[in-house]
Amino acid sequence: MYSEKVMEHFMNPRNVGEIENADGVGQVGNPKCGDIMKMYLKIEDGIIVDVKFKTFGCGSAIATSSMATEMIMGKTIDEALSLTNRAVADALDGLPPVKMHCSVLAEQAVKSAIYDYAQKNNLQFDGLEGFDPNEDHDHHHEEHED
């Protein structure tokens, strides 16, 4: 089902935890849907110098959180904002189709944390245009039973 890379990040996720007095904190998802991602950013001079996450969610949610933190660590805010869910998924050697929305969650978590930073500091970023931190991401309906 999952690539080795997904499983590796799932079993050994990078950057798990919280940042005290983070410059930006974002939370997306909904426990009712079985997934919440919370992301903490430490930002200095427009650079993401530290990032941590906590995730309640499936294997793919955890792996994409982990991968996303790795991909934005040390990057500028604009670079971080240009991170797409597809890029995260690709970096994990792909995700099953029904699990693509978990990567959307990761993209949104990053954006949401930056949004929080922008709000607090009264900043504007092109990459946040049209972004609504309260918007729900899509879920596919699938079920299995035996």
Next chain:
Amino acid sequence: MYSEKVMEHFMNPRNVGEIENADGVGQVGNPKCGDIMKMYLKIEDGIIVDVKFKTFGCGSAIATSSMATEMIMGKTIDEALSLTNRAVADALDGLPPVKMHCSVLAEQAVKSAIYDYAQKNNLQFDGLEGFDPNEDHDHHHEEHED
């Protein structure tokens, strides 16, 4: 499907053939239905001294014909008329339910031959009361396919 006795009579039927100048000849069944039994009787002093049959039909039709001829050979007409299809079937150690009608055919063939004899000789037999040689016997509907 069939008892050993049925198969034995089917493979080695008794009294196959025709009797020239028979005293009574009966034919029942219908080629369209896949079964015809023709029975020939030689009768002397009210006793069946010879009987032969020809049958176009299934294994059970052939076996019941054969058994029926054995059961009436040497018997009086009244005894022959009291032969039931069940007695024929029992004598063969039973028949599958869908094949019971073949034994009915055998009973009818005997009656029909005696009926012919009675007609020719202007005789009346209690056992023929209500017997109509042209009546159809019942057929079950069943089919098989693969």
Next chain:
Amino acid sequence: MKKRVYLDYSATTPMKQEVLNAMLPHFNVQFGNPSSIHCFGRENKAVIDQARQIIAKTINASADEVFFTGGGSESDNWAIKGVVSALKGKGKHIITSKIEHHAVLHTCEFLEKEGFEVTFVDVDEFGIVDLNQLQRSIRPDTILITIMYANNEIGTIQPIKEIGELAKKHNITFHVDAVQAYGNVRIDVQELKIDLLSLSAHKVYGPKGIGLLYIKKGTKIIQLIHGGAQEKRRRAGTENVPAIVGFGKAAELAYQDLEGHVKHLTFLRDKLINGLLEKIPYSRLNGHPTKRLPGNANISIEYIEGEALLLSLDMVGIACSSGSACTSGSLDPSHVLMAIGLSHEVAHGSLRFTIGDFTSEEDVDYVLKELPIIVERLRQMSPLYEK
């Protein structure tokens, strides 16, 4: 090889060796079509009649009341669609429960679109059908009640006898999905006043792709699969001889020492449940504490999502299943867990371990050792968990 502990017997079971041995000759030696009248066919006709006899006996039915199908789902579909088609002149109301298997639930939902009306009766916190509500739901135009014998997720066993009597009293056809119950409880269709009963062989160490529908003599039902004259013209298709033989053998084995089987499973189940509840804080048992399948342990573990648990268990070789929708990318968690009143979050973090005849105490101990570690690790990652 890596340690592998299979605790998903409700999903499917491995076939017992005796079952496989019974089937083997029928694949390429004694392989004839039982409907053929030649020797190759006849020898198999006897063989399937014998299997039919064995299975019929295990549910106290007569052999001419049991019909082989392609599985439990087909049996459920046939029972429900077949009865309502046959009785649609009489009424259009169906009663079922909120915790049925999808083979029943989705069939009922489909029939709603076709113009039938369905009442989905609630269950209590243990998953037991609300008998009062069921009784109140009965209408003059109710033509079918379909309630499962035991639930596949939480293992709760229903008061089938009471429902059977209710159905009988109101002259309503009663269908029971006993796919999970079979082989784990003694089922007497006559005593329970059941008109139709669905079974599936692969849940009782038999082959996949073979099921059965018991149809009480006189029950009005229309075929689901038309065609050849097999199964007394009620279910067309060349008889699946090896699978039927295997089902027969599995049924025989299941009921030859039911008590021993139940005892073995119950012991391991209770050890697992008690051990997990003790070792894992914020965990709870789902389903009824005693009115449950002997092999079913369904627990909720708060603050974690089920698929993550499943994957982590899989990494250490433990196979089980979860009530989380995330296992398949769906929004909604298990309809069964919701029906017993779990919150979404808790339902998402549920695990079903199902124990079977090949489970050892060592297997249970292994889970008791591994799972608490996994839970702790995942909780550390969870934004919902505050130590």
Next chain:
Amino acid sequence: MKKRVYLDYSATTPMKQEVLNAMLPHFNVQFGNPSSIHCFGRENKAVIDQARQIIAKTINASADEVFFTGGGSESDNWAIKGVVSALKGKGKHIITSKIEHHAVLHTCEFLEKEGFEVTFVDVDEFGIVDLNQLQRSIRPDTILITIMYANNEIGTIQPIKEIGELAKKHNITFHVDAVQAYGNVRIDVQELKIDLLSLSAHKVYGPKGIGLLYIKKGTKIIQLIHGGAQEKRRRAGTENVPAIVGFGKAAELAYQDLEGHVKHLTFLRDKLINGLLEKIPYSRLNGHPTKRLPGNANISIEYIEGEALLLSLDMVGIACSSGSACTSGSLDPSHVLMAIGLSHEVAHGSLRFTIGDFTSEEDVDYVLKELPIIVERLRQMSPLYEK
């Protein structure tokens, strides 16, 4: 042991050893439910996807257009009932032929009772569907044409391509029952413009109880079996892993040397047909002399009834089947033999020999030696036969 010659391959086939070998691990070692996300499940998910791929390729379909079922009869029922349910808003007319398998015929007759209208097109003396009549039968409200690829009794192969084009031209869904054709002809669903195609594994040396329905992408069809999300939610029920694997292997073997298979069968078939017609007076071949299945020899033997022939052949170890209704105690002989214009009497005395991969020339010689003796013996007993 008594000599046994099996010449009833159209009824069912023995499984090939390679097929059995491929299936064996999946009964009790690699037995997981493919829908489970743990390792036991995942390893089988890959396995069924592979079988799906193999079979899809043999009919030039893509893997996501083929759906496993419980057999050919289920496939036929699903195709027909599923399409007409989906399209009932558009029309209520179905076209089929007089010589379809009962899985198609009885399904259509059932639908007639449900308010659909069915045209049963005639066939000529060789059993070929009357294309002109078919064309004339098309109405604005025709929603389905269902015609079999090759007939199971007389082996006649239909002009599927012409019918496919006709259906396409009128925008009518086209279903083909290819249960007998598969493995004996090359089938290209795209070239033939087929929307739905039914297959059954046990006719091609695969397991019983597994079939397949090809559903061309975009075809409107409703499920026959509702429930779990298997087969992309179109056919519920735990996947029959061993049978699917076996079907895949059988498909692979069938198409890896189709030409060799056809050559072998055709040679033996023609030897059998020519030998019998030569040695038995008052006999005739049924079906088309060349447009026929490579293994099918169907002959009528006048003045004798089929079951008596069958039983006598069985006594010397030869297994075949007959067009006689007496084989099962029915009044009417085969609808196929009646449709090609045989009289009742002649139809009753018909035999079908079907040759397969394990048939040897010696087997054929044995029939050529035994059957004339049997015919003579039975004719001596027949009141219809005058030498």
